[in-house]
Amino acid sequence: MIHMKLKNKQYRQYYESETGFVTGTAFTKTGQMLSGEALMNYVASFDAANNLVQTLPDLNGFYAFAVRKNGDLVAAVDRIRSIPLFYGQKSDDFFLSDTAEWVREQVGDTQMDPLAKEEFLACGYVTGPDTLFPNVKQLQAGEFLEMRPSEFDAGSNTQRYYRYVHHYPMQSITxxxxxxxxxxxxxxxxxxxxxxxxxxxxxxxxxxxxxxxxxxxxxxxxxxxxxxxxxxxxxxxxxxxxxxxxxxxxxxxxxxxxxxxxxxxxxxxxxxxxxxxxxxxxxxxxxxxxxxxxxxxxxxxxxxxxxxxxxxxxxxxxxTGSLSRSCPCIYNSSRKINLPQEIMNCHYNLFDWSKRKGKLYSLFEKKILEVLDSLDQYPDQSSAFESWDISxxxxxxxxxxxxxxxxxxxxxxxxxxxxxxxxxxxxxxxxxxxxxxxxxxxxxxxxxxxxxxxxxxxxxxxFSKKKLIPIAKRVLPDEIKNWLRKKRRLHFFKDDPMGWYGIHEDGYVIEQIKNGASMINSLLAVDYINGLNNRKPQD
Missing domain, CATH: 3.40.50.620 (HUPs)
Structure with a gap:
């Protein structure tokens, strides 16, 4: 049986009908602006997954929807996942919601996935279709889901209808x-x-x-x-x-x-x-x-x-290319790079996990390559690098x-x-x-x-300090970099323009810096993980 539950109706508007729900606003290829009932009628007109593959790439705007048709469920998020949806399955029951916690309660997950937890502490999010709990999944950017009750044993079918890949023109343009x-x-x-x-x-x-x-x-x-x-x-x-x-x-x-x-x-x-x-x-x-x-x-x-x-x-x-400042080698076509390594250098940096690299590197690498899919589809390494970031x-x-x-x-x-x-x-x-x-x-x-x-x-x-940091990372010896990193973090702790290091006690911040924390989001990621242990079931 398929179960759908909307928990965020106090925060955003949804249009609901007997067949499902839509939220957000979309523009069709002809420029028609759709929301509410009009958007529901539009997405409900899709006959099958093949229609989604052909139509969704042309749908502009920011939206999410889930509709039932002939007993089957089809759900999708826009190309940037601006409004997330979550799903999970337990035996013959399939659950979909705008709230991951509700799905977790339905599937009965009580323990976090160890790798997902490590990844969250490294970059502040869980990549791919995964979440912190093994049986709670999320629709990825530019992805739709199809669930047929007659095929529950096979699980849900998901497909990326959009992926950010560069396609350069043949001729030069001034x-x-x-x-x-x-x-x-x-x-x-x-x-x-x-x-x-x-x-x-x-x-x-x-x-x-x-x-x-x-x-x-x-x-x-x-x-x-x-x-x-x-x-x-x-x-x-x-x-x-x-x-x-x-x-x-x-x-x-x-x-x-x-x-x-x-x-x-x-x-x-x-x-x-x-x-x-x-x-x-x-x-x-x-x-x-x-x-x-x-x-x-x-x-x-x-x-x-x-x-x-x-x-x-x-x-x-x-x-538009700002990643070329922090990772310039990726935009150098004459230099072959280790793409997963560069993605980790740029994004998996909330904590220093170098001492556990032997354990984590291959696991993170596998997840990164799964997100990128076939590397042959990208015209160059900068395209693949940006595609991962945008996914x-x-x-x-x-x-x-x-x-x-x-x-x-x-x-x-x-x-x-x-x-x-x-x-x-x-x-x-x-x-x-x-x-x-x-x-x-x-x-x-x-x-x-x-x-x-x-x-x-x-x-x-x-911007001067932001430009110097990636240069220093590449040219200074490790011992000096480690010393400078801790000094810089302590400076941020005292003088950050946002003032948000006041969230925690001074001693705790300093201790986390010693443990490898690199920024305020490092401390917040730890807080979030710890807070899940005190969560209360939702109604």
Missing amino acids: EEDLLRFHQGVMENIIDRLIRFAAGRTIVIPLSGGHDSRLIALMLKKVGYPDLVSFSYGRPGNHEADISKQVADSLGVRWEFVEYSNDLWREWYESPEMKAYFDMAGNLSSLPHIQDWPAVWAFKKEDRIPDNSIFVPGHTGDKI ERQPKFIVNSLRVYEYFGYEWWIPFWDKKFMDYWCWIRPENRLNQSLYIKFVDNLAKELGVAIHEKEVKEL
């Missing part, structure tokens, strides 16, 4: 033409955002980087009437200073929420944060907390309308941060995971993605056009 094409793409995706927002207040988490800046620039250029931007952290931090510069130059209202070590302790120990962790983690992802206090402040203090739309810059930098870290860590907005009752839209933006960057060659050269030129040109001037010294100061 930079001028690439920039012109990019302008058309941006106008296209901003048009969809505006249609979705429908005049409501658009709230932009405006950082010091180019992604949120580009959203603000484009919306200002087209004359969207109701914009609010904001930043947060300790007063005077670089990100906030640049954020305010951009907002002031554009004439956009700017809000600031102050953080401190003491405030973080209060926020983190609140019942609201506990409820948020339960809602956002889903036994697979480390809950994002960076802008959680800022959004809470907006809600409590009525700084924005309740129907506002949050539009973060997730994750324009990764798809794993982006959906399960970065995009999952959207749960913050949902928790406080707000809707969201992520323009840089629009189908057209992804399709465009799929055919941009590595040389134009290297150091984000093409993308940054586009943003800077638009900023100049709109009269937005950023003090170059502050921008360089913001």
